[in-house]
Amino acid sequence: MSLTLQDIAWHQAVGRLIESLDRPGFWIALVRLLEQYVPFDSWVVLLFSSGRPQVFAECPGAGGGPDPLFQDYLRGLFQLDPFYIASRERHVGGLFRLADVAPECFEQTDYYQRYFRLNVVADEVQLNVPLECERTLCLSLGSKQPFTPDQLALLGLIQPWVAGLMRQRLAFEQELMASPPPAAPAWQEKLEAVGLQVESTLTTRELEVGKLMLSGCSSKEIARKLAISAETVKVHRKHIYSKLGIKSQSELFSLFLKAQEA
Template sequence: MGLTLQDVAWHQSVGKLIDALDRPGFWIALVRLLEQYVEFDSWVALLFSDGRPQVFAECPGLDGGPDTLFQDYLAGLYQLDPFYIASREQRVGGQFRLADVAPECFEQTDYYQRYFRLNVVADEVQINVLLDGERTLCLSLGARQPFSPEQIALLGIIQPWVAALMRQRLAFESEFLASPPPPAPAWQNQLEAAGQKVENALTARELEIARLMLSGCSGKEIARKLDISAETVKVHRKHIYSKLGIKSHSELFALFLQAQKG
């Protein structure tokens, strides 16, 4: 079977991107190429590590300036991002869709309602490239409507080219990569201090369960991740709420947001 015109156009475009690897506009050029094959509404190229995400390039906000919601994400909300959590728990390269990594109750969380659906809106696909030092290079594509099976399949076909280009680009991001990532916000300490009294400090297990709750994990998912019973999870949740003087997931999320600014 001979090459189609679309095949030729793709290979020509990839050739141009290889030529642009050392240029400032590489990420935009890569995104514009992807836009010819798959529709999406937002994008960001960033690096996940044990610190805060480092951004290589991102799409502008609606007014052409920085996206304020995305700044909140970088300040600490990323710790509830299913893609970030997945990149830390299971270091696997390749292409992932929101449905592949989102916890069971993700759409019921305050993080989803107050950030994700406003910023990403409906669906997200991320291409991950594993690096040394427990780092992951990511290209995320967000859409206002779910990606179709055909779009996901097409992205899967071109993903190896995209990932290879992303990896090769790193040779020209050496100055950026030399800067250590800003440390992650110690929101756990803020939650521990919320009780005011020493006896109200959350235990390490309670802090972990609080994070999993905020990220959208159901009681059964938390039990499975931590190898404890669902009833034990309920007891821990009751203790968390009691120690922090709160009664709901929304109040816990409010404390989390406050901790990002503390």
Template sequence: MNLTLQDLAWHRSVGHLVETLDKPGFWLALVRLLDQYVPFDSWVALLFSNGRPQVFAECPGEDGGPDPLFQDYLKGLYLLDPFYIASREAPGSGLFQLADVAPECFEQTDYYQRYFRLNVVADEVQFNVQLEKERTLCLSLGTKGRFSAEQITLLDLLRPWVAGLMRQRMTFERELLEQATPPAPRWQSRLEETVEALQTPLTARELEVGRLMLSGCSSKEIARKLAISAETVKVHRKHMYSKLGIKSQSELFSLFLQAQS
């Protein structure tokens, strides 16, 4: 068996990471190692559950402090994140690309235009490690360009090491894990309050159609997810817009943002 210098360097670096598993700088050391093989522009290590995501570590904002856009994400925008949605609908371990999980019209959404491309930039991949209690440990990497097929292949080759290290790290994240899971924001209730004055509350189906619209699902995708016809989806959308006194998806997104404040 012939090992290259690059092979030796990788194994030496992994050995160093094992030694830092219980240290505060573990996540930074891990992403710096990955960046040597596949460059990226942003990253975050977090835990998805049925409540708000819990953040273990993240890359700093441009001023070196917390990224204000990412704080908006944690307040409730994560409910529109295709990676978060996928982790709830089809939980599992692996390496996932944005193209694997994004709905058909994702790049046309206000979420993509006003948050994703400004904060996550253009493309994203995510290492997922499925844990007990419907929790998913995630390491997300974002880039201003697009990850190439070769880069994705390399990340997938590194995935067993990365996933193993991530899982072992959970032993040393007890303090965060012992905290109660923060409750998910009820943006639906804000919409309901908006229309209560009109005595025309939104139905559960209308709320679900609205959420799927905001996440980037086309009428056909919504119809398939809810087992209804595309025409019925359009009827729900028309009724919802009428009740809320709005005329566009952008106005619906604005109501969604108001519900997070």
């Protein structure tokens, strides 16, 4: 089978990327190569673990500086990110689309309306490379338009090449790889720090249910994830609202945000 000019160009570009593996501009070079084949509007390279995400590289914000919404993400909103949750539940590699990992009610959440819709806008795909110690190296691509089936098929075709390059790059990211990730924010411990007088401490299970609610999981999805009944989920939700003195999921999200900032 003969090679096309596009095939030759791809192999030449990958060869140049291999030569630049040890250079500071590697991640930008990789992203620019992908842009030649699939259009996207934002990107970030992250390391997911049990702590806060660690950033290898990211696209600049609208003014050329750090994106304030992305800083909110790193402070704590990542805990509601469907991709982060999926990477912790299933430590596997591959190409994942938002539709593959988003909970049933994701678009109805405050997280989607107040962060995702503004920062990512329409669609997101993520290429995951599983590492030891339950860490995952991720390349996320965000788009203002849904990715088409042809674009997703192309990303799936080149995914082994990109994943291999990402893994090889880690040999030159020793400083970040060796540093422990910052601890994830402890929601329970910070509730009083924001001036909230709770009736009593939320249990571990109530905290789990609360985060799954905020991430967009329906009662049935929460029940399946936690191996409890849907009725038990409703009881936990009632207890959460009562203990925190709130009446809606939007109020719960606001408390969650305040706790991350404390």
